[in-house]
Amino acid sequence: MKKLFLLLLTCTALHSYADDVEAGRAKAETACALCHGRIGVATLPNAPNLAGQQAIYINEQLRNYRSGKRQNEVMNMIAKQLTDSEIAQISAWFGSIKVTVEAP
Numbered sequence: 001m002k003k004l005f006l007l008l009l010t011c012t013a014l015h016s017y018a019d020d021v022e023a024g025r026a027k028a029e030t031a032c033a034l035c036h037g038r039i040g041v042a043t044l045p046n047a048p049n050l051a052g053q054q055a056i057y058i059n060e061q062l063r064n065y066r067s068g069k070r071q072n073e074v075m076n077m078i079a080k081q082l083t084d085s086e087i088a089q090i091s092a093w094f095g096s097i098k099v100t101v102e103a104p
């Protein structure tokens with residue numbers, strides 16, 4: 001019984017993370033891709049890459065833009081339209097993108 005409960009708990013956790021990533025992908029496609037690229041590699045020279053960035057960091061920055069603690073005209077406006085759960089989903093999506101790096 002205990003094992004079954006743990007299994008269910010694990011499945012629920014995994015399921016919701018995958019759901020977050022998918023929902024985040026869809027939202028980022030419409031709200032962020034113009035500047036940060038479809039898979040988080042920036043298309044604007046002054047926008048940072050978000051692919052593979054720690055979800056916890058992205059989450060914190062979006063909250064800071066939303067509250068005004070971090071100032072940037074464009075990002076302040078964009079973050080104000082995001083709810084807590086949208087921030088979590090979008091952060092999960094960008095954080096889930098695999099990146100490889102290579103030293104020159």
Ligand code: HEC
Nearest residue numbers: 031032034035046047048058061062071072074075078090
């Ligand atoms: C119109 C262009 C534009 C759009 C659209 C846009 N961004 Fe940005 N974003 C920027 C720019 C420019 C910066 C750099 C701002 C700064 O210097 O603080 C930035 C910075 C960020 C940062 C900080 C990254 C870091 O390394 O600290 C995050 C996180 C971010 N954007 C997430 C998003 C998300 C999520 C969306 C979609 C909901 C989005 N942005 C939409 C232009 C954009």
